[in-house]
Amino acid sequence: MKQKVIEIIAEIKEDPALLQTLDGTSDLTIDAALDSLQIINFILRIEDEFNVEVDFDTFDLEHLKSVDSFTGYVAGLAG
DSSP states (O other): OHHHHHHHHHHHHTTTTHHHHHTTTTTTTSSSOOOOHHHHHHHHHHHHHHTTTTTTOOOOOGGSOOOHEEEEHHHHHHH
């Protein structure tokens, strides 16, 4: 799941080099440099890819502090 999340980030950023530079500890807003619109597109893409629904009312920005954190959050949604 982590690799797929990184692939989606690289796709959203249109930067294939991110596949080599991002890892589980990478911050989605600092290392991946996702802006607010890209974060929304990223989350929508994640919802489609993993067949989950992110509740923005309860979504915590702490989940964006690392790929591992976000992946854990999505895994929890998937059950």
